[in-house]
Amino acid sequence: MKKLITILLLAAVPLLGHAAGPAIKLDKAHVDLRDQASLQRGAQLFVNYCMGCHSIQYQRYNRMARDLGMTEDEVRENLMFNPDHRIGDTMTIAMPKEHAERWFGTTPPDLSVITRARGSDWLYTFLRTFYVDESRPFGANNAAFPDVGMPNVFWHYQGEQRATFGGSEDNPVLESLTIVPGTGSMSSEKFDDAMRDLTAFLTYVGDPIKVERERLGIWVLLFIAFFTVLAYLLKKDYFKDVH
Ligand code: HEC
Numbered sequence: 138m139k140k141l142i143t144i145l146l147l148a149a150v151p152l153l154g155h156a157a158g159p160a161i162k163l164d165k166a167h168v169d170l171r172d173q174a175s176l177q178r179g180a181q182l183f184v185n186y187c188m189g190c191h192s193i194q195y196q197r198y199n200r201m202a203r204d205l206g207m208t209e210d211e212v213r214e215n216l217m218f219n220p221d222h223r224i225g226d227t228m229t230i231a232m233p234k235e236h237a238e239r240w241f242g243t244t245p246p247d248l249s250v251i252t253r254a255r256g257s258d259w260l261y262t263f264l265r266t267f268y269v270d271e272s273r274p275f276g277a278n279n280a281a282f283p284d285v286g287m288p289n290v291f292w293h294y295q296g297e298q299r300a301t302f303g304g305s306e307d308n309p310v311l312e313s314l315t316i317v318p319g320t321g322s323m324s325s326e327k328f329d330d331a332m333r334d335l336t337a338f339l340t341y342v343g344d345p346i347k348v349e350r351e352r353l354g355i356w357v358l359l360f361i362a363f364f365t366v367l368a369y370l371l372k373k374d375y376f377k378d379v380h
Pocket residue numbers: 182183186187188189190191241243244245246248251255260263282284285286287288290
């Protein structure tokens with residue numbers, strides 16, 4: 138019995154590790170992977186604001202075109218900025234590792250599976266919780282990823298976000314984040330919507346066949362239901378003379 142309990146406890150360790158995420162409360166992203174317009178807007182934000190530093194190396198441009206309901210020409214014109222890239226290529230970037238390390242102290246990670254690793258709610262929260270911190274190299278810190286080595290790329294949309302800390306001097310606790318009025322070009326609802334689009338896009342990238350799989354799943358269930366009924370009727374028919 139003791140052994141069994143130990144095994145069960147050990148099996149739960151990875152779950153506990155996963156649950157112990159960042160201390161801040163995550164906001165729900167509520168992404169809709171069937172909303173192609175939202176995914177397209179997210180793709181636009183990604184290639185314009187993230188792909189300078191981050192690749193999504195398992196995603197191909199033409200696959201994205203097909204899944205997001207765009208023509209290959211639309212993707213070539215609006216979403217492909219690297220003249221060396223072809224429509225069948227993966228969405229990699231050209232930043233050499235040594236440069237990245239010199240500039241940021243670390244390499245910007247590939248974001249293909251970021252929503253699987255961290256969750257969509259985490260990404261949505263991360264994107265909206267950059268705040269001004271003059272002590273950081275890029276003047277910005279992040280509530281979901283303390284001391285992140287990444288600049289706040291959307292400050293002109295969101296505006297200047299200021300953090301208020303409570304707790305003690307040695308152990309400051311983030312209490313609230315507020316935007317300085319008039320510093321961003323988007324209202325906070327608009328900014329949240331834009332970040333939801335970007336989160337939706339990266340959620341799609343993390344599992345490109347999810348929508349297709351769910352669509353197929355419904356047909357599989359209908360098929361099973363249909364054959365259950367058929368089998369039942371057959372059984373009734375075969376056994377009707379057996380007493
Ligand atoms: C100027 C370069 C640059 C740009 C532009 C940039 N990032 Fe980053 N990003 C980084 C670096 C460097 C890190 C690694 C930070 C660290 O480990 O401290 C990072 C880390 C991240 C992480 C955390 C990854 C992890 O380890 O869990 C996420 C998520 C992320 N970036 C998303 C984005 C998104 C989305 C965009 C576009 C809106 C973006 N980044 C734009 C440089 C950049």
